[in-house]
Amino acid sequence: MKNALNIDADASGPIGTDSFFQPRRAAFWVLTGLIVNGLFYTLQMFSMGLRVVPVTVLLGLLVWAGYTALFMLAFRALDLLDQHPWEAFLLAFGWGGLGSVFFAAPANLAFQSLCSKLISPEFAAAWGAALAGPTTEEFMKLAGVVLMILVARNQFQTHLSVLIVGAMTGLGFQVIENLAYTVKASMHFPLESQVEPVLLNLLTRGLLAGLWTHAAFSTIASYGIAWFLLHPQRRIASRLAMAIACFTLAWFLHFFWNSPLLEDVFSEELTGLVLLTCVKGIPVLLAAALFWHVAARENGAYLHALGAYFVPERALIADDEWLRLGAPLLRWQARREVRRRFGAQAGLLKTRLQREQLRLIHKAATYGRGPQTRQHELAIxxxxxxxxxxxxxxxxxxxxVP
Known part of the structure; x- marks a missing residue:
């Protein structure tokens, strides 16, 4: 409750009022400058592909944009996008797909070249990606999360608000990386087809590997940043230890994913590839799900505390809605049940009701109850x-009906 009412001395107003457009803060220009720089780098990277395999590039853009939209719909269904304004997710996705890639791509090549010179070319071919990828990519993705916190510190009041930005950063990196692999595969594809490489990469990198790669790695690493940020009463050593532990876990899971371990155990056929992907990916998914669960429970307690203080009226938040207030999955299940029993229109109204309740709580916590919250009260x-x-x-x- 204290967090919701404090005034950030470095901000222009109460908690939650900072926007992500902060031209007076250096972190804003570092973040946006590197994203724009990464945009030019990425366009240059795809320029040759656009000349050689234009159908692949255009179809790949369409396919991976749809892939991104599915993730966004899932986040929206769980009300995770209500954690921040839309520009936060645009910046997070842009950093992951453009800013991080600008640094990570050449750094990976340099790291693997160093492994080749210091150890052997055979070692670099087998283990270079496993060592370089986690080291450069996880660090750069997490740097974007830190920069966004520095841009708008008081937007991050819960663990979940940090995790969703981390997940969006990882999703941006994942989508641009998948598009790059799609174009590269098409340029070296044995058949004269610019469509098959897109479908093949969608199957392997999107469907088989999509749930347990960069978005999941960044979620795990971001939890350490959230814990460091939101537990100022703890000793600095404990907070640093948690941040380092989460980053190390994300690094190790990424290393295990990229490594050649277990490849000899499974066949090179599709069945073997699916089994290998599941064996390597399920631990990542379970770890990410655990951090999401812990963050969601903390977010639920936070919402309950704010709701109890600012919105005690049961006409605005009924008893059954109160029980589900802090659980995104339970709110989604309630919407689905209403839709199943009473039709699509009732389901849509239930969705709008839940989101209006969340907006009321957030605005009341920021500005207090009064004329500024009246529209939300009447809408509910x-x-x-x-x-x-x-x-x-x-x-x-x-x-x-008889």
């Missing part, structure tokens, strides 16, 4: 009335 009452009417009509219609 109107939506509840419309929802009750929609549910009643569907119940009567079902009862009338």
């Amino acid at each position: 009452l109107r939506l509840r009335e419309a929802l009750d009417l929609s549910m009643s009509r569907n119940s009567q219609r079902d009862a009338a």
Whole structure:
């Protein structure tokens, strides 16, 4: 509760009012400058592919944009996108896909070249990616999360608010990396087809590996930053130890994913590839899910504390809604149940009601209750009335059916 009411001495207003457009802060210019720089680097990187395999590049852009949209829909379904304004996710995705790639791509080549010279070319071929990828990529992705916190410190009040930015950073890196591999594969594809490489990479890198690569790695590493940031009462040594431990776990899981370990155990056929991917990927998914679960519980306690203080009226947040307030999955299940029993319109009204309740709590915590929250209060009452009417009509219609 204290966090919700404190005033950030370095900010222009109460908690939560900082935007991500902060031209007076150096971190803003570092972040945006490196993203723009990465944009030019990425365009140059794809320019040859656009000349040689234009169908692959254009189709790849379309496919991986749709892939990104599916992740965004999943985040939206769990109300995770309500953690920040839209520009936060644009910056996070841009840093992951453009800023991080600008540094990580040449750094990976230099790292593997160093392994080749110091040890052997055979070692670099087998283990170079396993050592270089986690070292350069995880560090650069996490640097973007830190820069965003420096840009708008009081936007990050919960662990979940840090994790969703970390996940978006990892998703940006993942999508641009997948597009780069798609174009590279098409330029060296044995058949004269510019479509098959796109479909093949979508299957292998998107569907088989999509749930447990960069977005999951960045989620794990970002939890350490969240813990360091949101536990100032702890000793600095403990906070640093947690940040280092989470980064080390993300590094090790990334190393294990890139390494040639277990490749000899499974066949090179599709079945063997799927099994190897699952064996390497499931530990990553479980670790990321655990951190999401812990962050969601902390976020739920935070929302309950704010709601109890600022929005005690049960006309605005009913008892059953109160129980689900801090659990994104439970809120989604409630929407699905309403949609199943009373139809699509009732499900949509339930969705709008839940999100309006979250907006009311966040705005009340930022500015207090008053004229500034009246529109949300009235919207909740109107939506509840419309929802009750929609549910009643569907119940009567079902009862009338013999």
